Amino acid sequence: MLLTGCGIYSFKDAVIPDNIKTVKIGFVENKARYVNPQLAPLLTDKLQQKILSQTKLTRTNSDDAHYQIYATITNYDPSQTVGVSAQQASTNRLTVTVHVVLKKTLENKEQEFDVSRNFDFSANLTLNQAEGQLMDDILRNITDDIFNQIFSNW
Numbered sequence: 001m002l003l004t005g006c007g008i009y010s011f012k013d014a015v016i017p018d019n020i021k022t023v024k025i026g027f028v029e030n031k032a033r034y035v036n037p038q039l040a041p042l043l044t045d046k047l048q049q050k051i052l053s054q055t056k057l058t059r060t061n062s063d064d065a066h067y068q069i070y071a072t073i074t075n076y077d078p079s080q081t082v083g084v085s086a087q088q089a090s091t092n093r094l095t096v097t098v099h100v101v102l103k104k105t106l107e108n109k110e111q112e113f114d115v116s117r118n119f120d121f122s123a124n125l126t127l128n129q130a131e132g133q134l135m136d137d138i139l140r141n142i143t144d145d146i147f148n149q150i151f152s153n154w
Helices: 039-054 127-151
Strands: 008-011 014-017 022-025 067-080 091-104 109-122
Touching (some): 022 039, 067 127, 091 127, 109 127
Parallel strands (some): 022 067
Antiparallel strands (some): 067 091, 091 109
16 A cells, blocks of 8 residues: 655654654753763763664755754752651762754754753662663663654644
8 A cells, every 4th residue: 555645754653744854953961050070961862863773864964954963961960868767868869961952944944952860879879870771861862852842743
């Protein structure tokens, strides 16, 4: 069965108007108070991989790209969670927030949004130890949230 039409196409849960062909994905900047030096380059790479593997968009470095995506890590904040007893909290929480700017060149529109996630870890771990355990989850969840916000909110 062959279906033809125009308007939008759907590919692996991404809904993109069919006139959108190119994307420019800027390097993720890190402007958080605490900077994990690995996070920005890894997040840039993960976001590029997800967009290129789950859409039909072609990556370009041109400022004429139909979509231009820029992201900035604005918060990377470890904190203690409140325990149920008066004893020391048994878990700590790392909050990661990323501000995203999506420029839609053909529509001459700009959309901005934040994605934020909490990642809990044992209070017995140092932040460096927790980062090693949490990095894959941080990258996957933040990347998925950015992707879904851009490509699923039509």
